[in-house]
Amino acid sequence: MRILVTGGAGFIGSHVVEHFHRDHEVVVLDDLRTGRLRNLEGLRHRLVQGSILDEGALADASAGADLVFHLAAMVSVPESVSQPAACESLNVTGTARVLAAARGAGATKVVLASSAAIYGDNPMVPKLETMAPEPRSPYAATKLAGERLLAEAADGALSTTSLRLFNVFGPRQDPASAYAAAVPIFIRKALSGETITVYGDGGQTRDFIYVKDIVGALVHVASRPDVLGSFNVGYGASMTISELAAEILRLTGSSSSVIHLPVRPGDVRHSLASADKLRGTGWRPSHTLAEGLVRTVEWYRSVRE
Numbered sequence: 639m640r641i642l643v644t645g646g647a648g649f650i651g652s653h654v655v656e657h658f659h660r661d662h663e664v665v666v667l668d669d670l671r672t673g674r675l676r677n678l679e680g681l682r683h684r685l686v687q688g689s690i691l692d693e694g695a696l697a698d699a700s701a702g703a704d705l706v707f708h709l710a711a712m713v714s715v716p717e718s719v720s721q722p723a724a725c726e727s728l729n730v731t732g733t734a735r736v737l738a739a740a741r742g743a744g745a746t747k748v749v750l751a752s753s754a755a756i757y758g759d760n761p762m763v764p765k766l767e768t769m770a771p772e773p774r775s776p777y778a779a780t781k782l783a784g785e786r787l788l789a790e791a792a793d794g795a796l797s798t799t800s801l802r803l804f805n806v807f808g809p810r811q812d813p814a815s816a817y818a819a820a821v822p823i824f825i826r827k828a829l830s831g832e833t834i835t836v837y838g839d840g841g842q843t844r845d846f847i848y849v850k851d852i853v854g855a856l857v858h859v860a861s862r863p864d865v866l867g868s869f870n871v872g873y874g875a876s877m878t879i880s881e882l883a884a885e886i887l888r889l890t891g892s893s894s895s896v897i898h899l900p901v902r903p904g905d906v907r908h909s910l911a912s913a914d915k916l917r918g919t920g921w922r923p924s925h926t927l928a929e930g931l932v933r934t935v936e937w938y939r940s941v942r943e
């Protein structure tokens with residue numbers, strides 16, 4: 639099979655490439671906006687370095703594609719707030735173009751990486767796909783618009799699925815980015831003995847999920863033409879930020895101290911997925927949160943050495 643991964647040089651995209659690279663022909667379309675060539679080191683692929691908004695690059699990358707994993711996006715909520723038009727162009731126009739290119743190429747499936755952000759500040763947990771979306775940022779609004787484009791594009795020839803990813807962590811997640819997530823930042827600080835900062839009392843909860851289980855979900859829906867629509871992907875288990883910091887200190891054997899700063903505006907208190915809808919299609923995670931954290935710590939340790 640020929641598989642197109644948009645955003646394949648990014649954190650999650652590179653794990654999708656890793657899943658397929660031995661047995662399939664993988665094409666990566668990435669303009670390296672936030673992705674890194676080093677994420678693809680050792681992985682067999684053809685890189686088309688360009689934007690999903692560039693018709694020529696997209697036509698080149700999508701030619702002959704059977705499956706399309708669409709992960710390229712403006713991924714940062716704060717950046718989407720400061721550049722809403724660019725976010726709209728990349729996440730909505732870009733998604734429309736990827737869908738058109740997939741159809742033109744005769745692909746049978748497009749899978750979109752959507753986000754739990756579409757649920758907004760609604761305090762109700764766990765999040766169910768039947769809840770009304772309440773996007774609170776251009777990032778969330780454009781992910782929701784992308785889901786609608788996928789739903790509209792589905793027909794007898796092309797199947798589409800959007801996965802609403804919760805808090806993904808794992809190897810290759812960039813702790814240096816201005817918008818990095820808690821897991822890579824805490825691990826890097828723990829390994830170098832630096833103080834770990836927790837915003838607020840640390841009692842806020844997240845549904846952290848190991849990137850290999852996200853890949854498993856993406857691959858699962860890609861192989862199922864009958865699985866259409868939008869699905870949450872998380873473990874359906876929550877961990878507080880304080881518990882996460884303590885677990886990372888334990889796994890790294892670090893004596894870093896933990897300080898608390900005022901809660902950041904816009905931080906959601908609790909986020910938890912119900913992944914029952916996806917489980918109903920036969921998906922099961924292959925790892926536990928604890929295993930994922932162990933493997934992730936091992937990886938960050940290995941790249942420091």
Ligand SMILES: NC(=O)c1ccc[n+]([C@@H]2O[C@H](COP(=O)([O-])OP(=O)(O)OC[C@H]3O[C@@H](n4cnc5c(N)ncnc54)[C@H](O)[C@@H]3O)[C@@H](O)[C@H]2O)c1
Binds near residue numbers: 688689712804
């Ligand atoms: N990491 C998470 O916890 C999480 C949660 C929910 C949803 N998602 C979604 O998953 C997807 C992947 O996220 P990630 O965490 O791997 O982020 P990432 O920044 O590592 O990956 C995004 C990739 O898209 C590429 N890209 C951006 N604009 C592009 C363009 N115009 N043309 C081609 N490539 C472009 C970037 O260079 C990068 O390689 C995104 O769509 C994101 O919104 C991630």
